[in-house]
Amino acid sequence: MAIKTEPFVLNLGPVHPSTHGVFRMRTTLDGEVVVDMEPVFGYLHRGIEKLAEERTYTGVIPLTDRLDYLASMSNNLAYVLAVEKLAGTTVPERAEYLRVIMAELQRIASHLIAVGAFLNDCGAFMTPILYMIREREKILDLFDMVCGQRLTYNYMRVGGVSHDIPDEFLPALDKFVRRMPGFIDEYDRLLEKNEILLVRAKGVGILPKELAINISAGGPVLRGSGVKWDIRKADPYSVYDRFEFDIPTGTVGDCYDRYRVRIEEMRQSVRIIKQAMEQLPLGAVKSEVPHLIRPPVGEAYAHIEAPKGELGFYLVSDNSIAPYRCAIRAPSLINLTALRDMVRGWKVADAIATFGSIDICMGEVDR
Amino acid sequence: MTIVETSLGLGGRLAALPPDWPGGYWWHWLVFVVIILIFVVVMVMAFIYMERRGLGRLQARLGPNRAGPFGILQPVADAIKVLLKEDIIPAKGDKLVHWLAPVVAFVPALMIFAVIPFQDGALLVDLNIGILYIVAISSVAALGVFMAGWASNNKFSLLGAMRDVAQVVSYEIPLILSIAGVVLVAGSLSMNKIVEAQSVPFILLQPLGFLIFFMAACAEVNRTPFDLLEAESEIVAGFHTEYSGMKFALFYLVEYTEVLALSAIITTLFLSGWRGPLLPPFLWFLIKVVAVFFLIFWVRSTIPRLRIDQVMAFAWKCLLPLALINLFITGLEIVALPDGLPWFLIFVNIAIMAVLILLWSRFFRLGGGRVEV
Numbered sequence: 001m002a003i004k005t006e007p008f009v010l011n012l013g014p015v016h017p018s019t020h021g022v023f024r025m026r027t028t029l030d031g032e033v034v035v036d037m038e039p040v041f042g043y044l045h046r047g048i049e050k051l052a053e054e055r056t057y058t059g060v061i062p063l064t065d066r067l068d069y070l071a072s073m074s075n076n077l078a079y080v081l082a083v084e085k086l087a088g089t090t091v092p093e094r095a096e097y098l099r100v101i102m103a104e105l106q107r108i109a110s111h112l113i114a115v116g117a118f119l120n121d122c123g124a125f126m127t128p129i130l131y132m133i134r135e136r137e138k139i140l141d142l143f144d145m146v147c148g149q150r151l152t153y154n155y156m157r158v159g160g161v162s163h164d165i166p167d168e169f170l171p172a173l174d175k176f177v178r179r180m181p182g183f184i185d186e187y188d189r190l191l192e193k194n195e196i197l198l199v200r201a202k203g204v205g206i207l208p209k210e211l212a213i214n215i216s217a218g219g220p221v222l223r224g225s226g227v228k229w230d231i232r233k234a235d236p237y238s239v240y241d242r243f244e245f246d247i248p249t250g251t252v253g254d255c256y257d258r259y260r261v262r263i264e265e266m267r268q269s270v271r272i273i274k275q276a277m278e279q280l281p282l283g284a285v286k287s288e289v290p291h292l293i294r295p296p297v298g299e300a301y302a303h304i305e306a307p308k309g310e311l312g313f314y315l316v317s318d319n320s321i322a323p324y325r326c327a328i329r330a331p332s333l334i335n336l337t338a339l340r341d342m343v344r345g346w347k348v349a350d351a352i353a354t355f356g357s358i359d360i361c362m363g364e365v366d367r
Numbered sequence: 368m369t370i371v372e373t374s375l376g377l378g379g380r381l382a383a384l385p386p387d388w389p390g391g392y393w394w395h396w397l398v399f400v401v402i403i404l405i406f407v408v409v410m411v412m413a414f415i416y417m418e419r420r421g422l423g424r425l426q427a428r429l430g431p432n433r434a435g436p437f438g439i440l441q442p443v444a445d446a447i448k449v450l451l452k453e454d455i456i457p458a459k460g461d462k463l464v465h466w467l468a469p470v471v472a473f474v475p476a477l478m479i480f481a482v483i484p485f486q487d488g489a490l491l492v493d494l495n496i497g498i499l500y501i502v503a504i505s506s507v508a509a510l511g512v513f514m515a516g517w518a519s520n521n522k523f524s525l526l527g528a529m530r531d532v533a534q535v536v537s538y539e540i541p542l543i544l545s546i547a548g549v550v551l552v553a554g555s556l557s558m559n560k561i562v563e564a565q566s567v568p569f570i571l572l573q574p575l576g577f578l579i580f581f582m583a584a585c586a587e588v589n590r591t592p593f594d595l596l597e598a599e600s601e602i603v604a605g606f607h608t609e610y611s612g613m614k615f616a617l618f619y620l621v622e623y624t625e626v627l628a629l630s631a632i633i634t635t636l637f638l639s640g641w642r643g644p645l646l647p648p649f650l651w652f653l654i655k656v657v658a659v660f661f662l663i664f665w666v667r668s669t670i671p672r673l674r675i676d677q678v679m680a681f682a683w684k685c686l687l688p689l690a691l692i693n694l695f696i697t698g699l700e701i702v703a704l705p706d707g708l709p710w711f712l713i714f715v716n717i718a719i720m721a722v723l724i725l726l727w728s729r730f731f732r733l734g735g736g737r738v739e740v
Contacts, residue, residue, distance in 0.1 A: 010522050017603060032526070032675050123601075123672025125591060130426040196592055196671050199732075348526070349601050349674045 021362030044366035052326035057293040065152035068364040073106035074306040076156035082302035082313035087295035095160035096239045104269040109139040110307035111262040114359035121356030160286030201256035205342045205354030218309025220261040221335045225253030231305040255357035292321045332360035399491040411623040412442040425668040454612035464518035469617035472511025476624040486641040486648035497558035509535040519609035527605025537682040542583035544690035548576040548697040562640035570637040575720040588625040591667040630659040
């Protein structure tokens with residue numbers, strides 16, 4: 001007698017331990033196999049793009065902190081770059097270097113959480129993420145020194161940064177930069193040869209190169225699929241053209257490649273910070289900008305390589321003190337659109353692991 | 368008198384309990400039932416405390432340290448909290464089965480202790496089929512889990528319960544086959560006789576059997592990396608998603624009672640139970656149980672979880688053939704050396720284990736798993 005089976009719908013989320021916030025995967029399961037998956041988002045929508053139209057250009061910066069709250073510095077940077085492009089502001093050298101240092105520290109912090117959370121989704125009981133958080137704490141301490149905040153920094157300003165760094169910052173940063181490669185090696189040693197991690201991540205959740213390009217994925221998701229594309233190299237902003245670093249890429253585009261790319265990128269970030277520390281000039285950290293910025297009528301788009309992908313801000317000015325329109329290209333959202341193709345046919349556990357390997361932040365997806 | 372002599376004397380005194388201790392039939396039952404209940408409750412609390420503190424240290428954090436000195440009262444605080452919680456039954460759940468499931472899961476876990484020798488002859492009943500009884504009783508717990516998953520009327524619970532049944536049925540086979548090796552060497556099914564036969568701990572004579580038993584037993588009691596039925600990141604809490612209050616506490620108790628039982632069984636079968644020099648036998652038993660438990664939560668804190676098809680493949684393609692080979696080799700050794708196994712077999716067996724594991728790790732690959740939909 002053949003047993004009749006039928007697929008059933010299982011809502012993973014919006015409140016679920018591993019949806020990284022309030023994300024809902026409306027999965028159709030055949031036993032354990034994911035037959036279909038529909039991502040549902042919008043539970044964290046706060047209307048940041050609309051709110052930005054009511055605030056001054058400077059007043060929008062704190063809002064950007066709340067986008068990808070694991071990488072606030074990068075959000076700040078992308079936004080102020082857009083405003084500077086719009087208003088034609090020049091930025092002092094020292095501020096440019098400080099921005100690069102902060103953005104790269106932020107990349108390390110964000111990737112630490114990404115790798116830790118991915119392993120948590122694979123079922124490692126909290127240990128990897130707590131080890132990662134141990135190092136992230138040190139980065140947060142550094143941020144605390146420069147801007148007094150540990151999560152929402154509000155540090156970048158149009159035309160520079162809000163404060164110069166305190167005296168104790170550079171020694172602390174130097175210590176961190178010297179120690180961090182050792183910690184990255186430690187994670188690598190602990191995880192690289194782990195048989196269970198390999199069978200759970202290798203070949204799982206493959207994002208083919210063509211699909212990755214077609215959905216305009218960015219960041220480690222794109223590079224994991226083997227596309228050598230990094231905005232820091234492809235369209236250098238700030239002073240990134242003065243540093244030497246490599247773009248790590250994967251080959252297959254599976255969860256393991258994305259994980260490897262993140263580990264390698266942390267190494268490259270440390271390299272960039274080292275160079276930036278050596279080259280860091282003296283001088284002002286903020287150019288003279290009016291209190292209320294009134295950019296000329298026009299529009300500007302600035303994009304950066306945020307930890308999660310290409311983060312872009314598109315601003316339209318009508319010569320008033322507030323942006324007429326502020327549109328955000330959120331990398332998390334765009335990377336997430338590939339999820340269905342990546343998880344179909346895999347088991348529930350793989351769907352969760354793949355979702356974790358994309359590394360999204362719901363604050364940015366829903367905005 | 369030196370400390371060594373004192374402990375020697377103590378050990379000697381305790382080991383030489385009168386054969387009819389603690390008295391007549393009913394006295395024996397009463398005393399041992401009380402001992403077992405106290406032992407289980409106290410050890411479960413100690414395990415919860417040790418695991419939480421130990422995991423804290425392994426994970427570069429402190430662990431609970433607020434309730435009482437060093438957080439020792441944390442399990443008590445947890446117990447009080449969970450007892451005061453509201454008991455919720457899903458509206459469309461099966462009330463009777465939902466109520467019965469934790470009991471069905473808990474009783475067998477407790478019954479295992481009836482045949483665990485705490486020291487020489489100190490056990491509730493010295494069944495001559497002790498280990499067989501354990502195997503039979505312990506698989507009943509899966510029924511409780513499945514009842515819970517079914518009665519909750521929740522898809523997460525059902526998924527967890529299905530995983531548990533599939534897993535327990537699969538891992539039972541290598542588990543029993545690895546026990547058979549021990550039974551062959553010991554020449555008895557009685558737990559106490561098995562301990563008496565271990566002048567050399569069987570972990571040395573049966574290294575492969577120990578590994579297979581350890582992994583299969585971890586899968587039986589759902590510890591990482593086989594904790595699929597309560598895979599938090601996937602199916603929330605698995606079969607006990609819909610449980611709260613006392614019933615949830617009972618499931619929690621079941622989990623740790625099973626781990627305690629597993630540690631006790633491994634101690635008895637492979638680590639020569641209560642035998643040991645100097646210290647009193649009961650203390651040896653405790654030390655070994657705690658050591659095995661440490662190994663279990665060390666594994667838990669270290670490695671990620673397997674996927675369900677990989678868990679199955681591991682049982683059928685890796686553990687089962689290895690267990691059969693182990694049984695075959697053990698049988699050959701027994702037939703070839705009927706007058707007891709000489710000590711050099713330890714090295715032979717360890718070499719055989721190394722070769723087999725190397726072979727399997729070379730030719731056996733987990734993986735695949737994608738289905739065309």
